[in-house]
Amino acid sequence: MRNPLLAISKSSLSILWPSHALFSTSAKLNGYDDTIQNLKIGKHTRVIFQGFTGKQATANAKESIEWGTQIVGGVKPKGSGEHLGLPVLPSVRAAMEQLKPDATGIYVAAHQATAAIEEAIEAEVPLIVAVAEHIPLHDIMRIHSMLSSQSKSRLVGANAPGIISAIGRCRIGFQPLPTFSPGHIGIVAKSGTLSYETVGSLTRAGLGQSLCIGMGGDVIAGTNFVDALKVFEHDDDTEAIIIVGELGGTAEEEAADWITAYRKRVNDPKPIAAVIGGFQAAPGRVMGHAGAWTGLGEGTAESKYKALENAGVTMVDHPAKFGGVMKEILAKSGRNEQSASQAQQRRSYHTTTRPLVSPQPFHLFPSPQKRALHLSPSQSTTLLSSHQIPISSPPSPLPQSTHFLGITVARSARSPCLICAPTTSPSQLPHRIRRIPFDYRTGPTPESITSALTHMQLTALPPVAKSQTADLIRNLWELYRTKEAITTTVSLALSNTSDELQIYDPHLYFDDACFKSCRRQAELHNQRDTWEIPEPELEAEKSGIVYIRLASDTEQGQEPKNLIGTLVNGAGLAMNTVDVLSLRLASPGTTHPTYSANFLDTGGKATSATISTSFKLILSDPRVSVVFVNIFGGLTLCDMIAEGIILAFKEVGVKKPVVVRLRGTNEEKGREVLERAKLPIRAFDDFEEAVREVGRLANGEGGL
Incomplete structure (x- = not known):
């Protein structure tokens, strides 16, 4: 790994990171821009699935149909017949001719996804949603070369949770449906788990969602923030907008430029709020998402935050705050905030200060x-x-x-x-x-x-x-x-x-x-040389976990302190968790506020075994004094996470205090599993309460 070339202080940041317009060349207008309107899905949207008869697609289709999504059939190469009582056709072109879909959801593995996307483009499906992670970058660039020369098809993803209209009951993706409620907040996000946190906060506050677009965490996104903002601007169902961003690329700065122009040309602009993840990202590392790294001439999380703030966007440091913040800014704007019924506010589902940023190499x-x-x-x-x-x-x-x-x-x-x-x-x-x-x-x-x-x-x-x-x-x-x-x-x-x-x-x-x-x-x-990679990171990689040991004040020659081991599902949520721990718990005036020992993303499909392995990795670091498990379940089931925690106590021998916050899919079952285990685990629903307890334990005010 290359040595740091330069340490950047806050005072010099503005000199080294100018406006992105000076170093980035935006896409030229082409026919692909005409397809932005295809993102406006709803009750009218006719959906097909590619890979329709597969296990995951079948489970997803059943949920989506029950929720109200108008799925009209699917595709299985060289297949025919029926599945879930719906027609199965041998090609996307045949499906377009016979079923006339408005959108396709691609539910195949990464090695099959490229061909599936290309087939959908050739068949001129208006909206193509690709959820698969790890599609090769050159395949994606070739796909976008195709997309840029046409004006029929729009891509969402890849490596994204998809797109969902809560008002229109149309889901094309794998978002956790119990989290959503119909309303008037539009959301566009790089991170799936952070978007779920955002939606959960809105729902708990009695605010629903109009349209939620998953931009995804890949290096190149089929639909970006500006594309989504253009949809939200003209969408009568959207009264306010939320942007969920993170380090990597310049999409947030481009969104800030668009918002600045929008606020100048519109008399009554829709209020916009945002969160950015990655302030405490390890310098020079890929932070879980394939696109979560800062390239030459690209801004940092801090510069993205500043750009949006300067554009008039209301910034928050954690998505759990969005419910209260959006109610406040909607009330000030005079727009509709009564988007969810009192019954929705009582559902069983429960789920600004400027971030402190340390100079980084x-x-x-x-x-x-x-x-x-x-x-x-x-x-x-x-x-x-x-x-x-x-x-x-x-x-x-x-x-x-x-x-x-x-x-x-x-x-x-x-x-x-x-x-x-x-x-x-x-x-x-x-x-x-x-x-x-x-x-x-x-x-x-x-x-x-x-x-x-x-x-x-x-x-x-x-x-x-x-x-x-x-x-x-x-x-x-x-x-x-x-x-x-x-x-x-x-x-x-x-x-x-x-x-x-x-x-x-x-x-x-x-x-x-x-x-x-x-x-x-x-x-x-096969030439890969792993001798410079720490053993815990190699072990994590074998289990599909992304683990990065973060530097601490001790390693920089200052007084040692107890650090927090973080265990989180989803790269965006993992980054944001580390950011917030540093912001909430670091002492005033701290030069290097990183309070976390590690970044750990269990992945979107964590299992009990994955959680147990994660505990092993975290506890191998002697700096860790408390473990903070922060899970927002989408595909990840909270009861499975709870079982993994119990497995870790049995197999790993956990001797450090553990604080657990479970939200999302099967959260109540997860809490029940932990309660029955009678283990010394501090469980919380509220994120801020959990963080305060983590800080108390890290400072030696308690133990097993």
Whole structure:
């Protein structure tokens, strides 16, 4: 893993992270923008399922039909007949002709999802909802290349809970239905679990939801915040809007720009509130979601928060606050807040201060974790040489004129892009980066190559060096495409002895999903060197858990303190839990407020065994003085989580205090399981009460 290049203080943050418009190229208007209207689902929406007869699709379809979703049939390749009393057809095109659906839900595994999405695009299904996680990045870029050239189909996802209209009783996804109630709040979210927390808070406050759109946590989203905001603006059922964001990409900053313009052009704008996760993210790490990492020239969680706040958005630090906050801002705006009946307020389902942020070391690249295979310098040199890219040692002394060049992902443009800068200086590089998108199917065009040369200030190079740079770009693209890379970058300097460029300091990152989901690039991924990865993280990976040990004040030479081991389902909720613990429990004036020992995401389908393994991982860290289990059940069942906690007490031998908060699916059953076990567990319904108890125990005010 690359060493930190620069420590950024709050005072210097605004200098290094300017407005995203300076370094990000947004997607050009195309026919795909015309499909935004397809997101307005409701009672009228006719839905088919791809993978209809599968176990998960069957269970989901039964729930959705019972709730009121108009599912009209499904697709099974080369299949026919009936399932759940509905027609099964052999292809999406046949389903379009005979069933005339408005939307399709794709319920197949990641290795099958790409073909299923492409089939739906070719059949011109108006709305395509892909929930699968770990679809390879290059498959998604190819899909968006298809989508950008048409105006019939809109994609939601992938790696998203889907889309749901509480008013229209239409669910295309796997959202926990008992959490939702019809009303007038529109929600768009990167994180599934944070969106469920948001919905739960609204429902408990007597406020319902209109339309909830899962943007998803992938590197590239089929539908982003601005797309959703455009729907909410013109939706008569939506009186107010909530944005649930997190670190990674620039979607939140783009939403802030849209909101600023919206508030200027509309006399009575709809009130908007938001939460951002990832303030305490480990620098240079992929925080659970495939897209939860900060790329070159992209903002931090803090800059996203500031951008939205400056746009007039009401910011909260935890989604459990949304119920009270939305009632207040709706009342001030004079808009309708009586969106749920008194009966809804009494249902059995129960479920601002600016965040304190510590200065964090700045990493140019994410470290090799989960979705990113990072080759060593020697491995990178060998691979680049096989693609006619010779790598040399860095020039010594380093000339004044150096240049940065590579290929990575343009998230907003939903495509690959050239990434370049006229410097490699760590202090200047972040705010001099430019992204130049190009179509995945065609590769870098002569125009994009010329733009890169101009931005790198290389147009005056000798002809040999200029030609060499153009060839370098084409060769980098060939490597990027054929090896399914996420980011490939090099540094350039003009040779002191010839007219040629020296190429040095390569950094190559490759998509792990293409291997794990589709068994592609096996030769490349077999080169993975795990010796630098801590053993707990490797053990977590084997169980489908994302575990990252966080730095503490002790490790930075300050006085030791007891830390909190966090066990959470869902990357967004895990990030937010760590953020809030730091905000609530750190002493005033603390330089490094991180109060958590770890980030741990059990995944969306946690089992009892997963929970037991998670306890083992957390308790292997001697800094942990208390374990905080914070679960909001969607696909994850709260009673299964409770059984996992009991299993951990038996198998792991838990000797530290445990605080548990269970919300969502089967929450009452979960509490009953814990009560019957008679174990020394502090169980809470309310998040803030649980946090206070965690803080009390971490400070030594109690024990087993």
